[in-house]
Amino acid sequence: MPDSADILPGTLDLLILKAVSLGSLHGYGVLLRIQQISGGAFLVEQGALYPALFRLEERGLLASEWGVSENNRRAKYYRLTRKGEKRFREVADSWNRLATAVAMVLKTRPEEV
């Protein structure tokens, strides 16, 4: 994976919530989805996904159930709870505000000051 970067602290949760919001996924699926939608921009340490999933589930943002994967193996599927959806929107909003603000700051040219 070329040009990939370590993700910022705290953004892993956001990425997971986004990935799962597009449809329920198993753990490996979450990894693939993140790589897919970020165009491979983020390097997720694969094992670190699981404590994060676990934490989100404990906090009631994700719900899980056991299902069968595309190649007929038992797998645990995660989906967003209503609380998770709400949380995702909040976090996404504040992230967008921050990103816009940072982008604006970075765009500032000397003559504008």
Added chain:
Amino acid sequence: MSPRDLFDRLLHRDDLDRSLNEEIQFHIGQRAQDLEGSGMTPQEAERRARIEFGSAENYKEQCRESRRLNGLHTFLADIRFGLRMLRRSPGFSVLAILCLTLGIGANAAVLSWIEGTLLRPYPAVADQAHVLVLAGTARGTPGFDGMSWPDLLDIRRNCRLLDAVIAEKIVGTTLSIGDRAERATGSLVSANYFDAMGIRPVVGRGFQPGEDVGRNAHPVVVISYGMWRDRFRGDPKVIGKTQTFNGMPHTIVGVAPEGFYGTFVGYEWQFWVPLSMQERFEADGYTLEERGARWIEPFVRLKPGVTLAQAQQEVSSVARRLEADFPDTNRGRGVRLLPLWESPFNASTVVLPTLKITAVVTFLVLLIACANVSNLLLVRAFARRHEMSVRLAVGAGRTRLIKQLMTEGLLLSVISLVGGILVAQWCRNLLVLLIPNRGVKLHFAGQLDWRVVALSAAVCLLATLFFAVIPAIQSSNVDIAGTLKNESAGVIGGRHGAWLRSSLVLVQVALSFLLLVGAGLLLQSLSRIRTADPGFSADDVLATHVGLFDAGYEVPRARIFEDQFMDRVRALPGVESAAYSRVIPFTYQTYSSSPITVDGYQAPPDEQPAIEYSEVSPGYFATIGIPVIAGREFARSDDENAPPVAIVNESMAAQYWRGADPIGRRLEVKGRWMQVVGVAKNAKYSDMVEPLRPFFYVPLRQNFFTESGLLIRTRQNPASLAPLLAKEMHSLDPDLAPYGVITLREQLNLKRSTQRIAGILLAVFGGLALLLATVGLYGVMAYTVSQSTRELGLRVALGAAPVDLLRLLLSRGLWLTAAGVLVGAAAALAATRLLGYMLYKVSPRDPLSFACALLMIIIASMAACLPPAWRATRTDPIRALRD
């Protein structure tokens, strides 16, 4: 399963770990498959996937950690916060903890009493759940009696479900210490007693097989630890020494361990003697081998896994066989197995009904305490509404708030639980204070074992639910916008949530009323019993005891002594008359009892009517004051050489001769035909609350005992007569030890302990409940006043006189009280019937008790309402409106 899995499973880690493992395996498998698809060899792909994943163990540990922290963290934080809140309002905390400590402590104390006197009544006895009482029954006669030794031996031989059949009979004796007589209690036991009870003597041995066989054959004794310590100064070489009991030296073979008090609820044993010594300890002769002599109060130990019902079936079948084999003695006889707490042979008969009532009462007190604390929490919730709304506003969930408030409640009740256990520990020996001491060693202690503590903890959790849930829900339910406004503009009776607090007070008033009515009824019963007519004149009669048997007198010598002593007693100044009676009425001595046959009366088949009778000397009826309404009293001429005679009471005359004159008719008692020479008025014989029953008397001379009671009719008091009696006794035999002298009235009062204990407990707890309810009512009133200062100020400004304000506030308090009393009265009308036989000549709906309870409630509620109302009348309108 690998050892590792087993280990995890033991640690309950498997659930989390198993699902995580499966997820991780799935992940690595999928990744390897994908890598394989891009051209790697399977081995290479597998290796690569593992490396990319990183340390699985490490991540698993992170998951576990986050789960542990999540639960524990919030709980610890809640506890810390809760403690801070308790410290911040010490007045509230102390009051709440005090209320709960009283409630939980009272319950723990009662539980420990139930455990110590009913469920596990015999400290040190092993596995008491498998020990049962064996009691005899007679068809057609309610109640239970003892068993005979031959019957017991047959049961022991024929029952396979029983581990042991243990014989025991309580006996008393007199040990003289100088010129003072000291009563000692102990028991006659079968040789297997110590082994079957699981008691190992600390010095020496228990009894050996065969020591319970043979008339007077084995004068050996096991003494109690207390007796060993006090009388023998703990001498380890006590084994082999002798102790004289009833004139016969007994060899000490063992010392019972400390903390073993014998197997009789209420008393502390000092010695144990084998059954073979029965004749030495019981004044009615050698009856060990008589099948018809039912004097033993036996226990059985069930084999493991055997139920009471199975064992009952087996002993019943043996009893039926005995009935067929020995019709003369066993016709109509049955055998019942009873759990220890239903034993008819000891104080459980008194303790069981009393503790039942006490348990209900203390539970009510706990409810009242909970209602009170609930109320306090509601007040505090109002004070904390700003905190709550801030926390809600910054995003705390309602469940989270409720959880925290519940933790605070739990904190209160756990602190109170500790206090309650201390209270119970302190109350352990309180029960014994309520039981009149008759000069024997009493053991009546509660037992605070883990079962009691666990149950108290459960009670404490239950209490937390009771008192903390409603306030928690109520206070987490704040209107965030509303709390931003100033809220001291309340209107009397108008606050939301006020109804909740009012109804809590209402419940308290109702429960207090109920308890007070109960206490009133029992106290009235007590005073009725105190002044009731027992059928004889108890006031001018003194009672004492002449213990010739204990001093080793044989029958002829005893007869001479008793005659000489009687002459001297009658010659004492102030003595109007005197008589012997083997049993003094209203003591715990048992009357003789015998199946009777009456000329011309046909008993129903399969039944042997057994009637109690008393052996009395000439002059008995005149002395005790029972009128003889037909025929004559016993005379000196009714002695051992004269034909046997009897005097029957009215009930017996009515039942067996059906209105015909019984004088001159005959009845058969223990194989002897007696002629009825008189009819005595009915009286009470053992207890004021007993029903009328057939009863008869026989001359002491014709049925002699070397042990008897002495009744003296005199206007002197016991204190002045006792030394005179002792002097006369010593002049006849310097070795005899005189007993205490009490009036018959005092003796009667001793028998009221059931009503006394129940009455005292109900009065104490009723008072406590009233106090708690008063505090609750005061709280509501004070709060109402403080929350409606603005309204009050407005009223004053508009011209309301202080009297008007007083009336307004008092009417609100009294309205609450009235509603509480109404509910309480309805409950009392339904519940007081449960007091049942404890009530003596008092209707469960006795108006006086209800009126007294009402009066006390009114006084208490005035006391609770007046101070806040008074404060309200001094409201300064200017300040109230400005603030």
